[in-house]
Amino acid sequence: MLEVNGRRYAQPRQPTVIVCVDGCEPDYLAQAVAGGHMPWMQRTLARGTALVADCVVPTFTNPNNLSIVTGAPPSVHGICGNYLYDVESGTEVMMNDPKWLRAPTILAALSKAGRRCAVVTAKDKLRLLLGKGMAPGSICFSSEKADTANLAEHGVADVLALVGLPLPDVYSAALSEFVFAAGVALMSRPAATRPEVMYLSTTDYVQHKSAPGMAGANAFYAMMDRHLAALDEIGCVIALTADHGMNAKTWMDGRPDVVYLQDHLDAWLGSGRARTILPITDPYVVHHGALGSYATVYLPAEEVTRTAERLAALRGIERVLTREQAAAAFELPADRIGDLVVVSERSTVIGTAAARHDLGALEVPLRSHGGISEQRVPLIVNRPIAGLETGRRWRNFDAFELALNRAQ
Numbered sequence: 001m002l003e004v005n006g007r008r009y010a011q012p013r014q015p016t017v018i019v020c021v022d023g024c025e026p027d028y029l030a031q032a033v034a035g036g037h038m039p040w041m042q043r044t045l046a047r048g049t050a051l052v053a054d055c056v057v058p059t060f061t062n063p064n065n066l067s068i069v070t071g072a073p074p075s076v077h078g079i080c081g082n083y084l085y086d087v088e089s090g091t092e093v094m095m096n097d098p099k100w101l102r103a104p105t106i107l108a109a110l111s112k113a114g115r116r117c118a119v120v121t122a123k124d125k126l127r128l129l130l131g132k133g134m135a136p137g138s139i140c141f142s143s144e145k146a147d148t149a150n151l152a153e154h155g156v157a158d159v160l161a162l163v164g165l166p167l168p169d170v171y172s173a174a175l176s177e178f179v180f181a182a183g184v185a186l187m188s189r190p191a192a193t194r195p196e197v198m199y200l201s202t203t204d205y206v207q208h209k210s211a212p213g214m215a216g217a218n219a220f221y222a223m224m225d226r227h228l229a230a231l232d233e234i235g236c237v238i239a240l241t242a243d244h245g246m247n248a249k250t251w252m253d254g255r256p257d258v259v260y261l262q263d264h265l266d267a268w269l270g271s272g273r274a275r276t277i278l279p280i281t282d283p284y285v286v287h288h289g290a291l292g293s294y295a296t297v298y299l300p301a302e303e304v305t306r307t308a309e310r311l312a313a314l315r316g317i318e319r320v321l322t323r324e325q326a327a328a329a330f331e332l333p334a335d336r337i338g339d340l341v342v343v344s345e346r347s348t349v350i351g352t353a354a355a356r357h358d359l360g361a362l363e364v365p366l367r368s369h370g371g372i373s374e375q376r377v378p379l380i381v382n383r384p385i386a387g388l389e390t391g392r393r394w395r396n397f398d399a400f401e402l403a404l405n406r407a408q
């Protein structure tokens with residue numbers, strides 16, 4: 001047994017794959033299965049283990065991917081957004097640098113214990129965080145930069161030839177397909193050289209564009225189903241979960257339903273006295289225009305209570321919490337969130353100032369995430385698990401525990 005962040009994990013006896021399907025609201029599976037697009041998933045839901053779990057709030061990609069690979073909430077691993085306000089330097093910075101990660105990953109521990117581990121992620125922004133601490137020789141690369149993978153840095157070379165697909169565009173369903181195809185290619189190696197534990201993480205390009213049941217979504221899930229079936233055929237234990245759900249965030253005319261927080265704060269407190277941070281912000285804004293259902297606010301201490309009341313009274317706002325309340329409710333690192341945490345309702349997103357968002361980049365009506373309304377995600381294992389605690393609140397970051405301790 002290995003102990004990582006206070007939890008114990010068994011060594012794998014069968015090749016084990018943990019899959020994080022970015023933005024996989026459970027209804028995507030329901031619609032694709034009902035439409036006959038996921039025969040493997042249909043069998044697995046019937047014969048394996050099918051749970052709905054809670055991901056962590058903010059329901060964003062980086063906090064949840066790091067929760068899954070550490071088996072712990074952001075209060076332990078420290079990654080609470082894609083983006084944060086660094087109080088020490090007074091600057092707004094990306095949280096991609098592994099220096100922000102405060103806890104070891106299960107993958108690092110397994111690789112240091114001698115297990116062959118592999119990570120394949122769609123976007124390169126996650127690669128360094130997910131690969132932190134993995135032993136030399138471990139495989140870790142992104143499909144976005146698959147053409148540059150080399151033995152010294154990524155533990156594998158000639159990835160395009162290995163996978164047999166061209167380098168995908170960063171804004172495409174193919175970026176995720178490459179992740180699955182690479183996973184199957186790696187697991188198809190001889191038993192003595194294939195990964196013993198593998199983590200696959202996709203991108204939510206399709207989910208930002210297509211609602212559950214739409215043709216684009218069903219085609220994506222059919223593609224995923226074929227690759228999962230191939231991994232199952234090889235004999236892998238597969239645990240599948242998601243980093244967050246996804247919802248339409250639109251007004252009735254199809255425009256995004258946005259509460260521009262900074263404009264309200266400037267009107268109430270005077271220009272520039274409060275600072276709105278949108279931790280969904282990342283370099284890939286075409287998906288969502290940096291609009292999600294979660295924001296943090298830094299403001300003068302004497303304004304916190306009154307401002308919290310005014311924010312809570314705004315249409316479309318679901319919850320306003322102080323730093324301490326949010327840290328307790330959502331298991332967040334108190335030193336990395338604002339004085340206030342603001343969560344909007346299911347169909348509403350939060351912006352900074354209207355002038356700072358380019359909604360023209362949105363090609364289809366906005367679908368996004370970040371709030372409590374995107375917290376429910378699938379947690380599926382392709383093995384039956386005896387004596388499962390049905391009353392427990394399952395989390396997406398229980399995936400490694402289920403796969404390693406309960407499914408083999």
Ligand SMILES: [Zn+2]
Nearest residue numbers: 022023061243
């Ligand atoms: Zn995501």
